[in-house]
Each structure stands twice: as structure tokens, then as C-alpha cells.
Amino acid sequence: MPDPIRVLVVDDHPVVRQGLRTFLDLQDDIEVVGEAEDSASCVAEARRTDPDVILLDLRMPGGDGIAALHDLRDLAGFSGRVLVITSFTEPAAVLPAVRAGAAGYVYKDIDPPALAAAIRAVHAGHVLLHPDVARLLAEAxxxxxxxxxxxxxxxxxxxxxxxxxxxxxxxxxxxxxxxxxxxxxxxxxxxxxxxxxxxxxxxxxxxxx
The missing domain is CATH 1.10.10.10 (Winged helix-like DNA-binding domain superfamily/Winged helix DNA-binding domain)
Structure with a gap:
């Protein structure tokens, strides 16, 4: 068996973090190695746990997900990939995250099995973009x-x-x-x-x- 995918869950709502951890820990090939509630703690936990994938909320107090993406990009030795999980449904709202280095994004109403599949895909090196986001990037x-x-x-x-x-x-x-x-x-x-x-x-x- 290959090593499990190490995931850091970042969201300012404890109940959301617990729900994600509970589901992801049921996956044989995924291991939740840490949690964070804002941008600063995200970077600190990324440094401490060295996750393969960070599941990152965009809207958080004390520094949003975009700030976290910029800080992670500057974090020495960090090679993990970031999958944004957001309640924003407008493609333009997630463009800054994609430009800041997110490997993709999913909506918070995603089915749990699809979320696990997205984590695996991002870990494997894929870029997950909604066609509308890809179109907006092309237009830019x-x-x-x-x-x-x-x-x-x-x-x-x-x-x-x-x-x-x-x-x-x-x-x-x-x-x-x-x-x-x-x-x-x-x-x-x-x-x-x-x-x-x-x-x-x-x-x-x-x-x-």
C-alpha cells in the first residue's frame, strides 16, 4: 500500500473541520494530519505537518485563503498542493485563488466521495478548473x-x-x-x-x- 495522502484541513468553523476530518479519515488512502482556522495558523500547520494537500476555505477571519496561498508560495521547502473548498459559486470569485497558485477548487456542497476524488486528483498532479474559470483565464x-x-x-x-x-x-x-x-x-x-x-x-x- 502506498503512503496515505496527508491532508491539512483549513476552515474557520470547527464543525466544518470536524465533519471533513470524520469523512476523510474513513478513506483508506487519505490521512488528516492537521487543522487550521485562519491564514496564519494554516501556514504554521503546513510548516509543522508538511501535508501533501491543503483543503483551504477562501473566507476566513484574520487573513483569507488568498493570503494563505501567497504565504504558502513563499514557504521554504513546501511542495504540497492546495485545493480550495468554497461557497462562492461565481467563477470570477475564485480567479484570485487560481492565480495565487491553487491547484483547483470545489464547492462546499460537493458530494463527499467527489471531494475525496478531487483530493486524489490534485495530489496526482491534476489541475481542477471549472470550464467557466478556464474561460475567464483565457480571456485575461x-x-x-x-x-x-x-x-x-x-x-x-x-x-x-x-x-x-x-x-x-x-x-x-x-x-x-x-x-x-x-x-x-x-x-x-x-x-x-x-x-x-x-x-x-x-x-x-x-x-x-
Whole structure:
């Protein structure tokens, strides 16, 4: 059995945190390793528990989820992925979270099994965007490129946007895994982004996926 997905639950309502923990702890492949009630405690708990996935509410007192996303991006050594869980249903309301590095979002009325599936998908490297959010990102236009991507780098980026690992990309494109890693590093540098999630979002915005 692989190690369980380590999840940090962040919400300002204790009853919500308890409900999420109760359900997620029933999953054989998911383990809740901590809880937090606001932006500051989210970052502190992320530093302490080093979760694979953070389930993050957007609206919290003492610093909202967007502030937490920015702080997590600056947290040294943190490589976890963030899945926003929100009551906002307007796509424009979650755009700041996506731009700040969230790997995706779900609504609070989501069915519990679908939430577990979303956590697994985000952990596997997928970016979960509602089509309306992807459309709004596309309408905003692509971010500036430091240097134009090569044809091979565009192929690799398209695979990154599909949530594939370096090993899977190497197999799909007939490359050495080390070569794929080099391409990914070059892509991040050229696009001026910090991680694979942001690179995948660029691919969504420009239609590369």
C-alpha cells in the first residue's frame, strides 16, 4: 500500500473541520494530519505537518485563503498542493485563488466521495478548473513569456497540464526522464512561474492542453 495522502484541513468553523476530518479519515488512502482556522495558523500547520494537500476555505477571519496561498508560495521547502473548498459559486470569485497558485477548487456542497476524488486528483498532479474559470483565464490573456518555448517544451508543457509525472511524460514522448526534468526546469524559468501547477495554468490559458 502506498503512503496515505496527508491532508491539512483549513476552515474557520470547527464543525466544518470536524465533519471533513470524520469523512476523510474513513478513506483508506487519505490521512488528516492537521487543522487550521485562519491564514496564519494554516501556514504554521503546513510548516509543522508538511501535508501533501491543503483543503483551504477562501473566507476566513484574520487573513483569507488568498493570503494563505501567497504565504504558502513563499514557504521554504513546501511542495504540497492546495485545493480550495468554497461557497462562492461565481467563477470570477475564485480567479484570485487560481492565480495565487491553487491547484483547483470545489464547492462546499460537493458530494463527499467527489471531494475525496478531487483530493486524489490534485495530489496526482491534476489541475481542477471549472470550464467557466478556464474561460475567464483565457480571456485575461496569456502571461508574458521571458522567451518563446521550443516545440519540444510546448509538448512537455501540454503533458504537465494533463497532470502527468516526469516518468509518464518521458514514456509518452519517448524521452529520458532526466531530459524531461531539464525541459520542465526550462519551462518554469521561461514562463517566470514557480511550480508545475502554475505552468499547467498557463497551458490552460493558452490552449496548449
Amino acid at each position: 490573456g496569456p502571461p508574458p513569456e521571458a522567451t518563446h518555448l521550443t516545440a519540444r517544451e510546448r509538448e512537455v508543457l501540454a503533458e504537465v497540464a494533463r497532470g502527468r509525472s516526469n516518468r509518464e511524460i518521458a514514456r509518452a514522448l519517448g524521452l529520458a526522464e532526466k531530459t524531461v526534468k531539464t525541459h520542465v526546469s526550462a519551462i518554469l524559468t521561461k514562463l517566470g512561474v514557480q511550480d508545475r501547477t502554475q505552468a499547467a495554468l498557463y497551458a490552460v490559458r493558452t490552449g496548449l492542453d
